[in-house]
Amino acid sequence: MLTKIFSILLGLFMITSQAKAENKTSPDKPTVIILLGAPGSGKGTQSLELSKILGLPHISTGDLFRENIKLDTDLGKQAKGYLEKGALVPDELVFDILFDRISKSDCAKGYILDGFPRTSAQAHELEDTLRNKANFIIFNLKVSDAEIIRRLSGRLICKKCGRIYQKDTNPPKVAGVCDFCGGELYQRSDDKPEVVKERLRVYYEQTKPLEDFYKQQGMLIDIDAEGAPDTVEKSLEAKVKDLAPQLIKK
Ligand code: AP5
Numbered sequence: 001m002l003t004k005i006f007s008i009l010l011g012l013f014m015i016t017s018q019a020k021a022e023n024k025t026s027p028d029k030p031t032v033i034i035l036l037g038a039p040g041s042g043k044g045t046q047s048l049e050l051s052k053i054l055g056l057p058h059i060s061t062g063d064l065f066r067e068n069i070k071l072d073t074d075l076g077k078q079a080k081g082y083l084e085k086g087a088l089v090p091d092e093l094v095f096d097i098l099f100d101r102i103s104k105s106d107c108a109k110g111y112i113l114d115g116f117p118r119t120s121a122q123a124h125e126l127e128d129t130l131r132n133k134a135n136f137i138i139f140n141l142k143v144s145d146a147e148i149i150r151r152l153s154g155r156l157i158c159k160k161c162g163r164i165y166q167k168d169t170n171p172p173k174v175a176g177v178c179d180f181c182g183g184e185l186y187q188r189s190d191d192k193p194e195v196v197k198e199r200l201r202v203y204y205e206q207t208k209p210l211e212d213f214y215k216q217q218g219m220l221i222d223i224d225a226e227g228a229p230d231t232v233e234k235s236l237e238a239k240v241k242d243l244a245p246q247l248i249k250k
């Protein structure tokens, strides 16, 4: 009997949760699109596409750290060792860089977050800062570990425009050169197999638990991200169209 009551309650909870994730957004508030997912799940690839379609800025905390490292800023100096090891940068440094970026005027209508939040403290901080002030659409890109390792072992990125390639499945037309801007392509130093292994371990320990955090609030939208980039992009676009039609350009 108790088992039956429990399963009815669980069923009701799941229906309510699903209904909340399907809620429409308010056109009067900025919309924050969050891409959760393991390293190599396609957060950067999909953010670039969504950013073009929706006209919202793409904010990757990883890219912000890499820019600071390249420019040798104080923040870059502090973050460098963490990125090289595949560890997470301490929350306080992440908050400085993220909240400064989202305060810029180009974020007024909303933005796409790639790689943030990544810890429970970051998720709570975001919620406390934006509660009732923004719509949230939270996508969870789901990809198997084997596919992640395959993808990251051949990733190439343009130094100039940030476009992302994959040696085997999405190679540039001319080796080492970006199709779009002619920039030089490079491999990220944290894509070495031993660092990828550590990044995945850290993901399972610190970031994957956020799925439950958002699921319990009925906010998580799982996306099968194992297929081709175009297929994944179509799923994301369809969800945005449904939940935030105001963002889709006519
Ligand atoms: P970050 O730069 O965010 O790295 P990540 O989360 O490990 O994710 P990646 O950028 O490696 O993968 P992605 O999901 O963007 O995949 P991509 O689209 O490139 O963070 C780096 C570091 O910064 C962290 O380790 C940490 O030190 C620090 N950091 C950042 N944010 C932090 C935070 N909030 N808190 C603390 N520390 C933080 O795709 C990967 C490859 O797959 C590409 O080659 C691509 O062409 C290919 N691909 C993509 N989609 C598909 C597809 N559908 N099919 C086939 N191939 C595909």
Ligand code: MG
Pocket (backbone or CB within 6 Å): 043, 044, 045, 060, 062, 114
């Ligand atoms: Mg990325």
